[in-house]
Amino acid sequence: MGSSVPIEAATEEIEHDVWEAGNALLRPPSSPDELLKLLNKAEGIxxxxxxxxxxxxxxxxxxxxNALISDEIFKHSDGxxxxxxxxxxxxxxxxxxxxxxxxxxxxxxxxxxFMTALKQLPRGTGMNLSRAENILNTxxxxxxxxxxxxxxxxxxVVEMFELFFDT
Known part of the structure; x- marks a missing residue:
């Protein structure tokens, strides 16, 4: 029989992880690839x-x-x-x-x-398509x-439905 981590310890670990990831994003790297790594980690948490x-x-x-709505991240030019x-x-x-x-x-x-992401549904591949599907599901x-x-x-709302009908 395996050991189980108490719920409190798991919660503390998640809280620590999300806090650290958020603080890392408050100082985003200039490289889109490095930023994507941080965002992938944040998304998983x-x-x-x-x-x-x-x-x-x-x-x-x-x-x-706070980090996700900073101009450096929220208005990033990389798709x-x-x-x-x-x-x-x-x-x-x-x-x-x-x-x-x-x-x-x-x-x-x-x-x-979200609409920008949903536009990946008809033509997206890989992670972008998966993310668009998850956004739609949520x-x-x-x-x-x-x-x-x-x-x-x-x-x-009308634009969203038009997108779905065109897809």
Whole structure:
């Protein structure tokens, strides 16, 4: 019979990992490849955090939340980085749902970034396609469309459905 790690220890490890990854992203590397490595790590950590986390986990996520919306990362020109950032923000949206992770204005920009990632569905390959599929799955699960309607993003909802029908 194998040993099991107590839940508290596992939670502390996740909190430590997400805090460290978030702080690393607050000082992003200039190389897109190095940034992608950090985003891949962040995405993996975030995917292991349950919805409505404990207060201590929510606090540990804050550096990550701040890093992902920094201009250096959120407005990065590399398409692969954009999709990876969208995927990380998608995980944060899942974790904090049904509440919004950020201000209404920023959520609108985040949903636009999700649309950028979803455009990978018809032509994407590899990680970008996988991330786009995960974003779509999470959007369906947490009813992101309803969140978009709440923010009166009617045109974006229509654009999203047009994308799906064209795919």
């Amino acid at each position: 975030l995917s292991g955090i349950c919805q409505e986390p404990s207060i201590s986990t929510a606090k540990a996520i804050l550096p990550m939340m 692969n980085v954009q999709v990876a950032v969208a995927s990380c923000l998608n995980e944060l949206t899942r974790i904090t749902a049904p509440d919004y992770s950020y201000s209404d204005e920023l959520m609108q920009d985040i949903f636009k970034l 959007m369906a699960t947490i009813r992101t469309g309803v969140m978009m309607w709440d923010l009166e993003l009617d045109d974006m």
